[in-house]
Structures are given as C-alpha cells and as structure tokens.
Amino acid sequence: MEREVIRVEDLWFRYPGSDSWALRGVNLRVSQGEVIAFIGQNGGGKTTLAKNLNGLLKPTRGRVLVEGLDTRTTPTHELVKRVGYVFQNPTHQIFESSVWREVAYGPRNLGLPPDEVERRVRWALSEVGLSGYEDHNPYDLDYGKMKLLTIASVLAMKPNVLVLDEPTTGQDHAGRRTLASLVRKLHGEGFTIIIITHDMKFVSENAGRTVLIANGQVVLDGPTRSVLQAVEVLKENAIKPPQIVQLSLELQRRGFKLDALTLQEAVEQVKKILRG
Amino acid sequence: MEPVIRVENLTYAYPTSRDFVLRNVSFEVHRGEVLAVIGPNGAGKSTLLKALNGLVPHFYGGKYGGRVVVAGYEVLKTPISVLSTKVGFVFQDPEDQMSGLALTVWEEVAFGLMMLGFPREEIPKRVEEALSYVGLKGLEARSPFELSGGQMQRLAIATVLALKPEILVLDEPTAQLDPLGKFEVLSVVKRLADEGATIVIAEHEIEEIAYFADKILLLDRGQVVAYGPAREVLASVEELKSRGVDPPSVTELAYLLSRDLGVKVPAPITLEEGVESFSKLLGGAGGA
Amino acid sequence: MPIGASLLKKTAVEADTFVQRLDGRVKFLYFIWASVLVYVFYDPVLNLVLLAATLLLAAHAKAAKPILITLLVIIVPWILFAVPILSLPLGFPWNKTVIGYIELFGRKYPVYLEGFGWGLTWPLRIAVAIASALLFFLTTNQAKLAATLFKLKFPFKVIYAVIATLQFIPLLAAEAETIIQAQTARGLRTEASVLQRIRNYLAVIIPLTLSSLNKVQVRAIALESRGFSAPVRKTLIYEARLSAADYLFLGGMLLATLLLAWVYVNIGYSPISKLPWVWAG
Numbered sequence: 001m002e003r004e005v006i007r008v009e010d011l012w013f014r015y016p017g018s019d020s021w022a023l024r025g026v027n028l029r030v031s032q033g034e035v036i037a038f039i040g041q042n043g044g045g046k047t048t049l050a051k052n053l054n055g056l057l058k059p060t061r062g063r064v065l066v067e068g069l070d071t072r073t074t075p076t077h078e079l080v081k082r083v084g085y086v087f088q089n090p091t092h093q094i095f096e097s098s099v100w101r102e103v104a105y106g107p108r109n110l111g112l113p114p115d116e117v118e119r120r121v122r123w124a125l126s127e128v129g130l131s132g133y134e135d136h137n138p139y140d141l142d143y144g145k146m147k148l149l150t151i152a153s154v155l156a157m158k159p160n161v162l163v164l165d166e167p168t169t170g171q172d173h174a175g176r177r178t179l180a181s182l183v184r185k186l187h188g189e190g191f192t193i194i195i196i197t198h199d200m201k202f203v204s205e206n207a208g209r210t211v212l213i214a215n216g217q218v219v220l221d222g223p224t225r226s227v228l229q230a231v232e233v234l235k236e237n238a239i240k241p242p243q244i245v246q247l248s249l250e251l252q253r254r255g256f257k258l259d260a261l262t263l264q265e266a267v268e269q270v271k272k273i274l275r276g
Numbered sequence: 277m278e279p280v281i282r283v284e285n286l287t288y289a290y291p292t293s294r295d296f297v298l299r300n301v302s303f304e305v306h307r308g309e310v311l312a313v314i315g316p317n318g319a320g321k322s323t324l325l326k327a328l329n330g331l332v333p334h335f336y337g338g339k340y341g342g343r344v345v346v347a348g349y350e351v352l353k354t355p356i357s358v359l360s361t362k363v364g365f366v367f368q369d370p371e372d373q374m375s376g377l378a379l380t381v382w383e384e385v386a387f388g389l390m391m392l393g394f395p396r397e398e399i400p401k402r403v404e405e406a407l408s409y410v411g412l413k414g415l416e417a418r419s420p421f422e423l424s425g426g427q428m429q430r431l432a433i434a435t436v437l438a439l440k441p442e443i444l445v446l447d448e449p450t451a452q453l454d455p456l457g458k459f460e461v462l463s464v465v466k467r468l469a470d471e472g473a474t475i476v477i478a479e480h481e482i483e484e485i486a487y488f489a490d491k492i493l494l495l496d497r498g499q500v501v502a503y504g505p506a507r508e509v510l511a512s513v514e515e516l517k518s519r520g521v522d523p524p525s526v527t528e529l530a531y532l533l534s535r536d537l538g539v540k541v542p543a544p545i546t547l548e549e550g551v552e553s554f555s556k557l558l559g560g561a562g563g564a
Numbered sequence: 565m566p567i568g569a570s571l572l573k574k575t576a577v578e579a580d581t582f583v584q585r586l587d588g589r590v591k592f593l594y595f596i597w598a599s600v601l602v603y604v605f606y607d608p609v610l611n612l613v614l615l616a617a618t619l620l621l622a623a624h625a626k627a628a629k630p631i632l633i634t635l636l637v638i639i640v641p642w643i644l645f646a647v648p649i650l651s652l653p654l655g656f657p658w659n660k661t662v663i664g665y666i667e668l669f670g671r672k673y674p675v676y677l678e679g680f681g682w683g684l685t686w687p688l689r690i691a692v693a694i695a696s697a698l699l700f701f702l703t704t705n706q707a708k709l710a711a712t713l714f715k716l717k718f719p720f721k722v723i724y725a726v727i728a729t730l731q732f733i734p735l736l737a738a739e740a741e742t743i744i745q746a747q748t749a750r751g752l753r754t755e756a757s758v759l760q761r762i763r764n765y766l767a768v769i770i771p772l773t774l775s776s777l778n779k780v781q782v783r784a785i786a787l788e789s790r791g792f793s794a795p796v797r798k799t800l801i802y803e804a805r806l807s808a809a810d811y812l813f814l815g816g817m818l819l820a821t822l823l824l825a826w827v828y829v830n831i832g833y834s835p836i837s838k839l840p841w842v843w844a845g
Contacts, residue, residue, distance in 0.1 A: 041454050041455065042424065042425060042454040042457070043424065051745070054749065056745050056749060076748060077748075077751055077753050080748065080749050080750070080751060081751075084749065085746075085749040086749075087742070087745070087749070089742075089775075091771055091774055091775045091778065092739070092743045092771050092775065093746045093747065093750070093771060094771060094774075095766060095767050095771050095774075105750055105751075105767070106750040106751050108751075109750060109751025109752060109753070110751055139774075142317060142318055143317055153750060154749070154750060157751065169451065169452065170368075170451050170452065171317070172315075172316045172317040172480055172520060172521075173316070173480065173520055173521050173522040174316050174317075174520030175317065176522075177520075198454050198455050198458075200455075201525070238455055238456040238459060239455050240459075242525065243483055243524060243525035243526060243547055243550075244525045244526075244529070246547055247525070247526060247529075247547060247550050247551060247554065250551045251551060251554060251555065251558070254551075254555055256554075256555070256558045258554075258558075263525055263528060263532070266529050267529065267532050267533060267536065270529075270533055270554070270557070270558065271533070271536065271537065274537065274557075274558070326785075329789055331785060331788065331789065335788055355793075356788050356789065356791075356793065357791045357792075357793055357794035357795070360788075360790060360791045361791070365786075365789040367782065367785075367786055369782065371735070372779055372782040372783050372786060373783075373786040375728070375787065375790075376727070376728035376729075376731040376783070377710065377724060377727050377728055377731070379705065388790040388791060389799070390799045390800065391787075391790055391791040391792055391794060391798060392791040392794050392796060393794065393796030393797050393798060393799055394799055396799050399799070421731075421734075421735070435790065436790075439790075
C-alpha cells in the first residue's frame with residue numbers, strides 16, 4: 001500500500017462574500033505515485049478542490065492534510081513546497097526576462113543557496129525538455145514551450161505532488177503529446193500528479209484514476225476505465241467519454257467483446273478477436 | 277457559381293517579423309460550404325482567418341502578397357468596417373469579445389448594430405432573433421460577465437449573427453470552454469451549417485468537425501499541406517500525424533488495423549461510421 | 565463571476581432613488597456648479613455646507629461609502645498636513661491675524677487665521693469637486709453615462725474608453741487575485757522584508773500588465789471586427805431626457821446661486837465667516 005500524501009476529510013468550502021457552498025463534504029485520499037484526473041464542468045468545484053490541496057485556499061469546515069500537515073494551521077509557503085500548482089495561463093506567472101530566472105524564482109523563494117538553485121534550474125529544464133533555452137526571453141517562446149516553462153518553474157521547487165491546472169487547454173495535438181510523455185516520465189520518477197482537464201482522450205491515455213466533481217461534490221472516484229464507462233452519470237454531467245470508449249460500448253451493445261479505453265487497447269483487442 | 281471566398285497565393289508577414297506566416301495559400305469557399313482549417317499551433321490558421329475580414333492587413337500592417345476576395349470585395353482595398361458587415365468573426369476567448377459597454381446581454385448584441393449606425397427601430401428585432409437562435413432567450417437582462425463560458429461564446433456568436441453577415445469565421449471558438457460549453461457552441465455551429473451558412477472554422481476538436489465540415493484545409497508553417505473534401509483529408513492519417521494533428525480516433529483505429537493486418541477497412545470519420553465499419557469487420561469473427 | 569472582485573464589484577451603485585433617476589447632464593452640471601461656487605467663495609464654511617449637501621445626496625443614493633473613503637484617503641491627510649504648515653509662522657505671506665498660540669518644543673508660536681483658512685479651504689474645495697464628481701459617476705449607470713457624454717458631444721472613442729474601463733476594473737481585480745495565487749504557489753510570501761515585497765510587487769504587476777495589454781489588444785481587434793471604426797453616426801440606444809425631478813433640481817441650484825449672488829452684491833464678502841473675499845484665493 002503506497003503511503004498517503006493527501007487526505008481530504010469532509011471538506012466544506014465557501015468563498016468569502018458568497019453564500020453558496022463551492023465544496024460540500026468532499027472526502028479524498030491521494031497516495032504516492034498516483035496520476036489522478038479531476039474532471040467536471042467549470043464551476044463544479046474541481047479547481048476549488050485543487051487549490052485547497054496546497055493551502056492556496058483554506059477549508060471553511062473539515063480539514064485537509066498534506067503529508068500529515070493540517071492546511072489550516074500550516075503556513076502556505078510550507079505547503080507549496082510539497083504540493084506544486086501549475087496554473088492554467090502562463091501569462092499569469094511569467095515575469096522574468098530570462099527562462100533561467102523564471103525557473104529560479106521558486107527555489108530562490110525557498111531560500112536555497114545559489115549552487116542548489118543552479119542545480120535545480122538545470123534539472124527542471126532538462127525534465128521538461130527545455131535545456132538550452134536558459135537565456136531565452138520567455139515571451140519569445142511559443143505557447144507550448146511557455147507551458148513547459150511554467151511546469152519547470154514549479155518542478156524546480158521539487159514538490160512531491162504536482163497539480164496541473166488544465167495543461168492541455170489551448171494546446172494543439174502535438175503539445176498534448178509532449179505533455180503526455182512528460183506526465184509519464186514524471187510518474188516514472190515517483191511524482192504524484194493531479195491533472196485538471198476537460199480532455200477525456202488525454203485522461204484515458206494518462207490517468208490511472210479519475211475523479212468527477214460536480215456541484216461541489218465528488219460524484220465519481222475510481223479507476224479511469226470504470227469512470228469513463230459510466231455513461232449515464234457522465235451524460236448527466238454533460239461529459240462524453242473518449243471516442244474509443246464510446247465505440248467499445250456501442251460494439252458491446254451489438255454483441256462484440258470490445259472493452260477498450262485507448263486506441264492502443266482497441267487495436268490489440270480487435271486483432272485478438274479477428275485471430276479468433 | 278462564383279465562390280463567395282477566393283484566396284489566391286496569399287503570402288503574409290507581420291510587420292515585426294521577417295518570417296512569412298502565410299506562403300502562397302490558395303483555396304475557395306462556395307456559398308453554403310463549411311471549411312475547417314486545421315494544423316499545429318503556429319501554422320498560421322489565425323492569421324489566415326484574419327485575412328478574411330481585413331484585420332490582415334489593415335489592422336496589423338505588414339507585408340502582403342496575393343489576393344483575397346470575400347463576398348465580392350477585394351480585402352486589400354476594403355476597410356474592415358465594410359467587411360465586418362459581410363464577415364462575422366468569432367474569437368477564441370469569449371470574455372475578450374465582450375465590449376464592456378453593455379450592461380446586459382441584450383445591449384451587447386445591440387452594440388454591434390449601434391456601431392454600424394443601424395436605425396433604432398430595426399435593432400430590437402435583430403437582437404431578439406439573434407439571441408433566440410443561439411438559445412439565450414430569457415437571459416436578456418443578465419450581465420454578459422455573469423454568463424458561463426459556453427453562454428458567453430454563444431452571446432459572441434449572437435452579436436455577429438445580428439449583423440446578418442454572409443460568412444461566419446470562427447477562430448478556435450471552443451478552445452477555452454468546458455465540455456458543456458463546447459457542446460453548446462458546436463451545436464449552434466452545426467445548426468448554422470445545416471441551414472446553409474457559409475462557415476470557415478479553425479478548430480482542434482477534430483472529432484466534432486468531422487460531422488459538419490465539407491472541406492478541410494491542413495496548414496503547416498504557413499503552407500497548404502492538404503486541401504480537399506473532409507473525408508479525404510481526415511483519412512490521410514500519416515500526413516496528419518506527421519504534421520502534429522491527430523485524426524478522429526475511429527479513423528486512426530481503422531488506419532492502424534489496415535496497416536497491421538493488411539485488411540482494407542473503409543476509413544470512418546465519425547463514431548457512427550466507426551460502429552458500422554468495425555461491426556462489419558468483426559462480424560466475420562468473434563461476436564456474441 | 566470570479567471571487568475577490570469585490571474591490572469594485574459594481575461601479576454604479578444600484579439603488580433606485582431620485583438621485584439615480586436624475587439625468588446625467590444635471591448631475592454633471594451640479595459637479596461643475598458646486599466646484600465653481602467653492603472656488604469663487606473663499607469660505608471654508610460654505611465649502612463644508614456644499615460638501616455636506618453633496619454627501620447627503622450621496623447618502624440618500626446609497627453611494628456615500630466610496631465617496632467618504634476617497635475623501636478620507638485624499639483630503640484628510642492633506643488638511644492635517646496643510647493647516648500646520650500654513651498657519652504657523654513658516655513663511656506664508658498673507659498671515660496677519662493671530663487667533664491663538666501653540667506651544668511646541670518649549671517655544672510659543674502664533675497661529676494665524678489666514679493660513680488656517682487657506683489650509684482648510686483648498687482641500688475642502690477639492691473635496692467638494694471630488695465628492696460631486698463621484699456622485700455623478702456612482703449614481704449614473706454606464707448606459708446613461710454614455711448617453712450623457714454623447715449628448716455633451718464627447719467623441720465616441722473617448723466615451724468608450726471611460727465606460728469600458730469601469731467595467732473592466734473588477735475583471736482586472738480578479739486577474740490580480742489569480743496572479744497572486746499563482747506566485748504564492750511558487751513561494752511568494754506576503755509577510756516578508758521590504759526588499760522581498762518589492763520583488764513580490766514585480767511578480768504580480770508584470771504579469772498583470774502584460775496580461776492586460778494582451779487583453780486590450782485582443783479586445784481592440786474584436787471591436788474592430790464589429791465596426792468600431794465605421795465612419796457612420798453611432799446609434800445610441802438611450803435617449804437622455806429631462807424629467808420633472810431634473811427641472812426641480814435645476815431650479816434649486818438656480819435659487820441657491822441667486823441667493824449667494826445677492827449676498828455678495830449686498831454684503832460684499834462671504835456671508836458666513838466674514839473673511840475678506842479673495843479672487844482665486
């Protein structure tokens with residue numbers, strides 16, 4: 001059993017000045033090494049939940065434990081060391097004139113000595129594939145690389161858990177592929193990753209577990225395969241499973257034994273069936 | 277029949293750059309056709325779309341070569357304000373299209389009509405029609421900024437529809453939206469397509485556009501790499517993938533099976549076609 | 565609507581009192597009238613009367629709080645600063661009349677009436693101008709505001725710039741909040757040294773500025789595509805029309821002006837505190 005890194009206990013959250021609950025009694029356990037997708041319509045609470053995981057938001061009721069630390073009583077700067085959060089829009093973060101300085105911002109804030117900062121920046125840039133771009137102006141980079149830069153700048157803080165807020169939105173298919181391989185790589189290195197996304201294809205190919213959040217509550221939480229096949233519940237939440245899953249379900253209805261989550265699985269399974 | 281859009285050897289570079297963003301792009305769009313423009317980020321899709329309503333070159337300046345004729349007007353010689361009555365442009369981010377001058381959804385739609393000096397008596401009727409069409413009836417009194425992403429983008433479409441343009445150009449209209457928003461907006465676009473609107477749309481949601489695109493133009497690094505009927509372009513899986521574009525899953529599945537098994541599977545481009553194709557394929561072996 | 569945009573959630577106060585219903589032009593005229601009056605009469609008490617009248621109108625319209633906050637931030641420190649500097653013998657040329665003495669650092673210093681009056685009057689004049697201008701902005705909704713400015717023959721693009729800015733302030737505030745969160749997630753600490761705070765400031769201001777500039781550009785493009793620059797006469801949806809309440813208010817202003825004019829002609833100086841009347845004082 002992997003160790004637990006985040007525990008959410010009966011979390012209720014309300015934004016200041018609002019009289020409706022954004023999160024209602026959410027319970028969640030995240031173990032080391034998981035890759036989890038948070039899905040759901042905007043306004044349903046997935047981002048609110050994610051921001052409660054590193055102290056950016058504090059529970060109104062209930063509690064959140066990050067590696068045993070209670071987010072209500074632990075200073076935020078201690079929490080962000082453990083749970084890194086990459087925001088959706090790179091322009092909300094980038095402010096330095098060189099890639100190197102941008103990535104160094106995080107480690108510097110941690111008060112690390114200069115040689116450690118140097119080490120971390122090099123490491124983070126190589127992780128995302130931006131080695132060699134140290135002296136570039138961040139705004140000269142294309143959107144896909146800017147996204148990688150923001151991930152590198154959070155990675156440089158060496159958090160145990162990485163939250164990626166809509167990393168695929170606004171990206172083209174190649175960007176999505178780059179991101180997928182980065183997620184796989186980081187997963188292989190032991191990082192715990194939470195991805196907030198609307199891209200069901202991406203979820204099917206990269207996340208082992210999926211959590212559907214709607215109206216402030218966890219509606220579905222389980223292996224991606226079963227969540228993406230829960231067609232009725234997804235439909236109620238205006239979500240469509242990826243095309244391969246829809247294909248599988250339709251063919252199942254016609255009596256064929258296809259139960260594929262991804263393209264790769266579909267190819268293998270069809271071949272198997274044809275071989276008889 | 278004269279095409280309503282004709283682009284001939286369009287070549288363009290922004291004033292701040294020496295690289296040409298578009299190189300010898302040529303294509304035509306006939307009345308009632310839907311052309312989808314696909315390609316990786318940076319290919320020039322946005323720039324190409326902006327060349328249809330005059331933003332390129334009139335707003336940006338830059339180096340311009342070739343010829344673009346839209347609804348009978350030569351873009352190079354026609355001001356944006358005239359072209360905006362013929363070409364309705366919808367951008368990617370719904371919030372950035374809100375004028376900021378309108379307190380209500382109703383006023384936001386009326387804004388465009390105000391800008392073009394439409395007589396006051398005509399405005400209410402057009403506003404009502406446009407809002408009804410996109411499904412925002414009943415929300416007239418709301419503030420535009422209180423709407424959801426999908427609602428706001430539909431509002432943006434309504435503001436453009438109120439002008440009754442001949443052509444609708446949409447630049448990645450669903451990129452910033454959640455699944456519900458994408459569905460809402462694409463439904464409106466499909467409806468417009470069904471009812472004979474002339475549409476040029478840049479999109480990454482390839483599985484969706486397979487349903488309503490007549491022709492597809494694949495752009496990469498400013499050049500036309502593929503241009504033809506949607507089915508043909510989507511079926512050329514290797515070409516698409518080499519340019520960083522993923523075809524619909526069912527299409528790719530058929531391609532991989534064809535390649536690995538040596539069987540010819542007619543390339544489906546939609547889920548329904550996929551179900552049919554694969555049922556037939558599997559019908560020979562396996563099954564209940 | 566993003567949270568934390570409570571900075572200026574709605575820039576026009578949404579009550580429905582007669583102040584809101586007054587035509588924009590009338591309120592604009594009130595602003596001009598009140599400002600001119602306090603300028604002509606060198607009289608801190610008259611200033612206070614007009615200030616009180618404006619604040620009363622604002623209170624009735626439920627717009628008093630933002631006005632009071634603005635005055636607190638701008639005017640009060642100004643008075644606290646100006647009065648001592650001008651009324652003590654520090655070189656103000658018109659000081660003549662001593663009204664009292666003050667003990668400082670073991671020495672006795674005279675306090676002069678003229679300096680005291682000056683120290684009070686100028687800030688109060690500005691206070692009246694600010695309060696009446698804010699009253700106009702806060703109680704006139706944007707559409708009526710646009711119609712008013714349009715009728716006053718302001719160029720359309722200027723009107724647009726003014727109104728759109730008001731609408732975008734809450735959006736900007738929400739952006740700022742997101743940026744602060746994004747940087748906090750990278751270790752930005754709010755309780756930190758002065759140097760740190762300057763760096764923090766940059767880490768928020770730069771993305772905010774760049775993001776805003778970008779948004780402004782995209783919006784400009786979207787507006788162009790909707791005929792913003794069309795060289796036709798824009799149709800304005802709202803007609804600014806004067807109602808009975810407007811005429812009554814205008815009548816009141818006229819009466820007050822006549823009264824003050826009579827006082828000036830017949831008494832010769834400010835009716836209230838008997839200070840010598842000074843042009844452009």
